[in-house]
Amino acid sequence: MTIAIPTFNLSSIGPWLTLTVAAILILLLDALSPKGRKAYFPQLSLIALAVAALQTWWLWGQSGTDFARMVFLDNFAFYFYLIVILGTTLTVLISRHYLEEWGKNLGEYYALLLFATVGMMLMAASNHLIMLFLGLEIMSIAIYVLAGLFREDARSNEAALKYLVLGAFSSAFLLFGMAFLYGATGGNLFIGELAGKIKEALPLTKPLTLLGLALLLVGFGFKVASVPFHMWTPDVYEGAPTSITAFMSVGVKAAAFAAFARIMFAAFPAFVLEWHMLLWVLAVATMTIGNVVAIAQTNIKRMLAYSSIAHAGYLLVALVAANQLGAVSIIYYLLAYTLMNVGAFGVVILVGRKKDSYLNIYDYAGLGFQHPVLAAAMSVFMFALAGIPPTAGFVGKFYIFSAAVQAGYIWLAIIGVMNSLVSVFYYLRITVLMYMRPAEADLGPIAFTPGLVAALIITCAGTILVGVFPGWFYDLAVASVKIFPAL
Amino acid sequence: MESARMLVFNQLETYLYLALMLFAIGLYGVLARRNLIAVLISVELILNAASINFMAFNRFLAPTPAVGQVITLFIMAVAAAEAAIALSIIVAVYRKLRSVNIEQATELRG
Amino acid sequence: MLTNYLPVLLYMLIAIGLVGVIVLLSEFLGKKTHTYQKDLPYECGMDPIGDARHRYAVRFYVIAMFFIVFDIEAIFLYPWGVIFKPLGWFGLVEMAIFIFILVVGLVYVWGKGALEWE
Numbered sequence: 188m189t190i191a192i193p194t195f196n197l198s199s200i201g202p203w204l205t206l207t208v209a210a211i212l213i214l215l216l217d218a219l220s221p222k223g224r225k226a227y228f229p230q231l232s233l234i235a236l237a238v239a240a241l242q243t244w245w246l247w248g249q250s251g252t253d254f255a256r257m258v259f260l261d262n263f264a265f266y267f268y269l270i271v272i273l274g275t276t277l278t279v280l281i282s283r284h285y286l287e288e289w290g291k292n293l294g295e296y297y298a299l300l301l302f303a304t305v306g307m308m309l310m311a312a313s314n315h316l317i318m319l320f321l322g323l324e325i326m327s328i329a330i331y332v333l334a335g336l337f338r339e340d341a342r343s344n345e346a347a348l349k350y351l352v353l354g355a356f357s358s359a360f361l362l363f364g365m366a367f368l369y370g371a372t373g374g375n376l377f378i379g380e381l382a383g384k385i386k387e388a389l390p391l392t393k394p395l396t397l398l399g400l401a402l403l404l405v406g407f408g409f410k411v412a413s414v415p416f417h418m419w420t421p422d423v424y425e426g427a428p429t430s431i432t433a434f435m436s437v438g439v440k441a442a443a444f445a446a447f448a449r450i451m452f453a454a455f456p457a458f459v460l461e462w463h464m465l466l467w468v469l470a471v472a473t474m475t476i477g478n479v480v481a482i483a484q485t486n487i488k489r490m491l492a493y494s495s496i497a498h499a500g501y502l503l504v505a506l507v508a509a510n511q512l513g514a515v516s517i518i519y520y521l522l523a524y525t526l527m528n529v530g531a532f533g534v535v536i537l538v539g540r541k542k543d544s545y546l547n548i549y550d551y552a553g554l555g556f557q558h559p560v561l562a563a564a565m566s567v568f569m570f571a572l573a574g575i576p577p578t579a580g581f582v583g584k585f586y587i588f589s590a591a592v593q594a595g596y597i598w599l600a601i602i603g604v605m606n607s608l609v610s611v612f613y614y615l616r617i618t619v620l621m622y623m624r625p626a627e628a629d630l631g632p633i634a635f636t637p638g639l640v641a642a643l644i645i646t647c648a649g650t651i652l653v654g655v656f657p658g659w660f661y662d663l664a665v666a667s668v669k670i671f672p673a674l
Numbered sequence: 675m676e677s678a679r680m681l682v683f684n685q686l687e688t689y690l691y692l693a694l695m696l697f698a699i700g701l702y703g704v705l706a707r708r709n710l711i712a713v714l715i716s717v718e719l720i721l722n723a724a725s726i727n728f729m730a731f732n733r734f735l736a737p738t739p740a741v742g743q744v745i746t747l748f749i750m751a752v753a754a755a756e757a758a759i760a761l762s763i764i765v766a767v768y769r770k771l772r773s774v775n776i777e778q779a780t781e782l783r784g
Numbered sequence: 785m786l787t788n789y790l791p792v793l794l795y796m797l798i799a800i801g802l803v804g805v806i807v808l809l810s811e812f813l814g815k816k817t818h819t820y821q822k823d824l825p826y827e828c829g830m831d832p833i834g835d836a837r838h839r840y841a842v843r844f845y846v847i848a849m850f851f852i853v854f855d856i857e858a859i860f861l862y863p864w865g866v867i868f869k870p871l872g873w874f875g876l877v878e879m880a881i882f883i884f885i886l887v888v889g890l891v892y893v894w895g896k897g898a899l900e901w902e
Contacts, residue, residue, distance in 0.1 A: 190870040211888050218895025317745050324752045331759050335766060344767045345779045351763050352713055352776075355756055356704055359720035362749065363697060366727035369745075374736025747859050754856035758849040765845055 193255035199246065200258060202239035202268055203305045209235030210301035217294025228297040229283050229638070235301065236276045243268040250670070252314055256377055259314045259449075262667030266518050267311035267445040270525055274437040275304045277529040280642035282430040284634065285536050289337055289428070296336060300434065303329035307442035311449075316365045316376040319446055323361070323410070326442060327354050330435060334427040346426025353419040357409030364402025371395040381454035382673075389457060400458055403450065404465060410443040411499045414472040421484075424492035429543060432488060433532035436495045437525040444502055448517055451506060452671045459509070466507045467599060474500030474606040482613045487535055487548050490613060491528070494572060497610060498524055501587055504603050508590035514668035516586035519660055523579030523653055527571040530646030534565045537633050545630055551617055553626025558633060562621040564647045571650045573614040574607045579654035586661075689730030696723035710764050710774040714757065721753045843901060850893060857886055 197204065213228050220226055249260045278300060286292040302325060309322030331354065335347025369376055371392040372384035385396055408416040424432045455462055477497030484490035502520060505513045538554065538561075539545050555562040571580035584607060591600040653660055668674065682688055696719050703716025725746045732742020764774060771778045864871070864879055871878075893899060 190867060192871070192874050211885065214888060214892045218892040317748060321748060321752070324756070328755055328759050331763065335763050338766050339770075341770050344763070344770050347763045348710070348767050348776075348779055351760055352704070352710075352717075355714075355717045355760065356720070359700070359717055359724065362721060362724040363727065366693075366724045366731065369728055369742070370731035370735060374731065374738060374741060376741075744863075747863065750859055751856055754852050758853045761845060761849050 195254045198242075199249070199253040199260050201242040201246070202272070203308055205235055205239045205242060206301045206305050206308075210298040210305075213294050213298040213301070217298070226294060228292075228294050229279050232279050232297045232301060233276060236272050236279070236304075240269060240272045243272065252379070256379070257313065257315050257318050259312045259379070259670075261670045262663075263445070263449065263518075263670050264308075264312035266663060266667045267441060267521075268308050270441045270518075270522050271304055271307040271311070271438050273522075274434065274441065274525045274529065275300055277525070277533075277642050277646060278430055278434040278438075280638040280645075281433065281529065281533045281536055283638045284636040285428070285430050288542055291336055291428075293336075296333065299329040299333050303333070303434075303438065307438055307445075310442040311445035313446070314378050316368065316378065316450075319378075319450075320358070320362055320365065322442075323358055323446070326439065327358060330354075330431070330439065333431045333434070334423060336428050336431065342426040343428065344426075346423045349419050350423045350427075353409060357406050357416070360402050360409070361406025364399045364406060367395050367399035367402065371399060378450060378454055381450075382456055385454070386457050397458070397461065400455060400462060404462070404469075407443060407447045408469065411440055411447065411502070412496050413469050413499050413503060414476045414496065417473070417476070417496045417499075420496055421489050421492040424495065425486060425488045429488065429532055429536050429539065432491075433529045436491070436532070437521075437528050440495070440499065440502075441521045441525065444506075444517055444521060448506060448514060452509065452514065452673060456673045463507055463509065466503055467596070470500050470503035470507055470599065471602050472500075473497070473503060474603060478606050478609045478613075481610070484613075485548055486546050487551075487617075488546055490548065491531060491535070494610065494614075495528070497606065498528075498572075500606070501584065501603060504591050504596075504599055505587045507599060508587075508594040508596060509674065510590055510594050511665070511668060511674045512586060512593055513590035514671060514674055515661065515664040516583060516590050518664040518667065519586055519657070520583035522660060523571070523583040523650070526646045526649040526653065527568045527578070527580055530564065530643060530650060531568040531572065533639055533642050533646065534561060534568065537561060537635070537639060540631055540633060548617060548620060549627065550630060551620045552624040553621070555622035557626065561633070561643075564643050565621065566618045567647050567650055569614040569617050571654070573611045575611070577651065577654050579650050579657070582654050582657045686730055686734040689726055689733075693723040693726040693730065696720070696726065708776050710767070710776055713776065714760050714764070718753055718757065721749055725749050846898060850898070854886065854890070857882075 209231060213231060216226055216231075217228070243265050246260065247262060247265050250262070251260050252258060253260055279297065282296070282300075283292060286296060306322045306324070306326030306329065309325060310319055313319040313322055331347055331351045334350050335343055337343035365376065368381070368385075371388060372381060373388060375381065375384045385392075389396070405416065409419075412420040424436065427435065451462060474497050477493050477495075477500055481490050481493035481497065484493060498520075502517055505516045505520065507513075508516075535546070538550060551565075554565070567578065571578035574580045574584040576582075584603075588600040588603050591597075591603065700716040700719030700723060703719065704713055707713055707716065728742045728745050728749070732739060732745075736742055767779065768774055860882065861879065864875055868875065
């Protein structure tokens with residue numbers, strides 16, 4: 188018996204290898220270094236992330252597959268690599284001081300962050316549904332632990348528990364759906380070949396494929412926090428450490444949408460009518476419930492959680508549009524969302540002061556007089572999240588709703604714009620509180636640390652620059668969605 | 675008698691029904707049970723149902739018979755990792771709440 | 785035909801012989817003291833007498849978790865063992881990397897003191 192060992196090129200998964208090696212190195216250093224010695228884990232993580240970004244840049248422009256067709260090499264994947272690397276970098280920057288306050292500046296935190304990042308990249312690039320599942324699990328398992336990082340805090344425990352139960356439940360659904368697709372296609376799970384196989388076997392296996400598709404939708408619905416699978420989001424976002432909430436809201440969302448979009452665009456052209464109709468309903472419900480419930484929130488993390496649900500709704504609109512502009516707008520919006528949302532959470536960490544003491548939105552009153560620069564930065568993020576020009580959030584929403592109109596979903600676009608108007612209310616309330624209302628009490632000094640300041644400068648500048656000069660990012664996104672011939 | 679039994683065990687449907695039953699039991703367990711360990715077991719049941727599906731389709735439909743088996747091995751490894759993390763989170767919660775009842779976890783409400 | 789199984793027989797003989805030598809060596813070389821505690825039947829560190837339905841120390845669960853994780857990974861060794869020859873050096877290197885990552889996990893667990901009994 189001989190087995191043909193497939194040829195492969197290690198450089199095509201270079202970014203994953205870099206991050207994995209860095210994470211393992213951090214684990215070993217953490218375990219072997221004597222207690223109490225100061226270790227440079229954040230710096231090490233940042234270097235690894237920078238190297239991974241460079242490697243991604245070198246890969247840019249390649250197309251095809253590698254590792255026996257298991258891994259896609261295309262710009263769509265690479266763009267998402269860059270987005271998740273950006274998200275993780277910003278998370279590392281905002282983490283350090285926050286973790287030190289809680290006495291949790293541990294090596295495994297950074298190792299798990301890097302492992303989760305590798306999982307996200309795997310999700311964006313996998314050509315095989317099982318690779319996708321593995322990526323999802325690598326990411327999710329790392330984040331279950333990170334959500335429960337503050338072991339002594341009951342809220343963190345509860346967040347980890349809820350995320351774990353619903354996350355495991357949803358990945359089991361996803362896997363069950365994959366099993367049906369495996370049967371319906373006669374044992375082929377390559378995303379790039381699914382469309383052909385499904386079409387071939389359609390008359391015989393339509394119910395089986397539909398069942399698989401429905402279960403996949405449920406699984407992804409949980410991961411991107413779309414209504415009606417959103418119930419876990421506010422609790423988990425509120426209870427988890429704030430830096431991890433930021434990471435979850437941008438990284439998990441980007442990776443899940445990358446995989447979701449790739450599967451929907453590449454594998455299910457035979458069921459376009461069915462999934463468009465389903466996602467149309469989900470998009471409207473997600474936007475509306477997210478925005479309306481966010482109005483009633485007084486905890487800033489909970490408010491941002493509902494806002495994150497609403498943003499998942501906008502992204503679903505782009506998915507339903509399913510044209511070239513729609514795919515471009517998913518990528519562009521996730522880039523913009525990464526910048527503005529991590530920025531907002533950075534401000535939440537700063538204003539929360541010691542150990543998240545001040546998370547109520549009324550704690551922001553008077554911030555504009557005490558810390559004008561910080562308040563200005565928060566205003567930029569709030570404007571961007573609300574979609575007010577000239578920020579990246581505005582351009583992203585513009586692309587999304589144009590895509591919906593182009594695809595003929597006029598009503599969807601109208602509902603989306605109306606939702607944006609609703610969202611202006613709760614985002615601007617923060618700004619109004621900061622500038623129009625005096626502080627109720629002296630909440631103590633804010634500790635500006637280099638990492639957080641750097642993160643805020645990057646996100647603030649990024650939010651504005653990506654909004655004012657969208658051309659370059661738009662062109663890159665156009666180049667990266669060329670891989671979907673069906674659009 | 676012998677041939678009838680062979681017929682049943684040589685049919686794809688038998689295994690799909692078995693998987694469906696496991697899936698349904700798991701689904702019921704996740705939704706109805708309040709004990710965290712029971713919920714965890716139910717999730718594992720769903721994963722095993724998917725594994726059985728993969729193996730059944732693999733046996734009866736797939737041209738390359740190794741793939742489904744490899745997938746099942748991966749599912750087992752992932753399930754074990756998930757179970758280990760789940761147990762440690764449940765132990766952490768138990769230390770805090772002195773209970774493994776899911777309804778005790780009500781710190782976070784909107 | 786049966787000669788095919790000669791290596792298995794050899795392996796069994798070596799295994800039995802090795803065990804025998806070790807037992808005998810410890811019998812001859814070791815110092816023996818009998819105490820009440822030592823003569824009790826061994827039950828994984830638990831008190832063997834009493835109601836079986838009492839609470840276990842949480843440490844057992846930690847060890848059990850490590851066991852699950854490290855044990856399950858052995859399922860990947862088995863298919864590799866079946867096609868060890870055809871895969872050749874490639875397979876060996878791959879599995880060495882896999883085992884190395886597991887060893888990193890073990891070193892981490894050890895270094896963190898999770899294997900200590902309080």
